[in-house]
Amino acid sequence: MRQYLHTPIGVLEIHADQRKLRGIRLAAEQTEEMPNPITEKAAQQLLEYFDSARREFQIFAMPQGTPFQHAVWSKMSEIPYGKVTTYGQLAEAIGQPTAVRAVANAVGQNPLLILQPCHRVVACDGLGGFSAGMEAKRALLRLEGVEISENQAFSEKFLFTFV
Structure with a gap:
């Protein structure tokens, strides 16, 4: 469908x-x-x-992917609305601190745009990539209230750290 x-x-x-x-x-x-x-x-x-009336999604989703991709996507879904985290922090959160490139690749293969918030994962030195394009990533982060500086850096108040 x-x-x-x-x-x-x-x-x-x-x-x-x-x-x-x-x-x-x-x-x-x-x-x-x-x-x-x-x-x-x-x-x-x-x-x-x-419309800024929803911050979380309540719908059952089951995308196809490898166990590694599912681990990345599941952990990525914990990043709250209005926050960002880095590919490196996401790699550490799934217990694979040296797999930053593999994590970035899994984020890029995310089949559930917005629902699994890949737009909230950024590079340590800026925005990183986004399958829908960088303007879309900026627009989604701005919609969520994330301020992006001219050099694409983020204030500490927008950074999310996994517990």
Whole structure:
């Protein structure tokens, strides 16, 4: 099942099967929509997020990925709204402190844009990358109230450290 949602960062494509959300990504092109209750619920929650009325998502998702990717995505989901963490801190949080590049790759492969907040993971020296583009990453962080300096640094008040 597939549904499209027009947002401030572009058109999102929402994929689901009959039981679970499977993916949210920036749409390269739009094909025929076939929404179901899961895509509709995800679309509604995303609209609320973009209206600053939602900070957490309540929808069952099961993206495909390796055990390592799932570990990264699960831990990444703990980063709260309005906070950022680094790829290095995320690597440490999953018990793989030397796997920073592998963690960055898993973050980049995140199939659930916004829902699993890959936009909240940044490089130690700036924003890092983002599959939907850097303007979209900046826009999402600003929507959440994160201040980004001209040199793309972050104030301590926006940094999240895993416990």
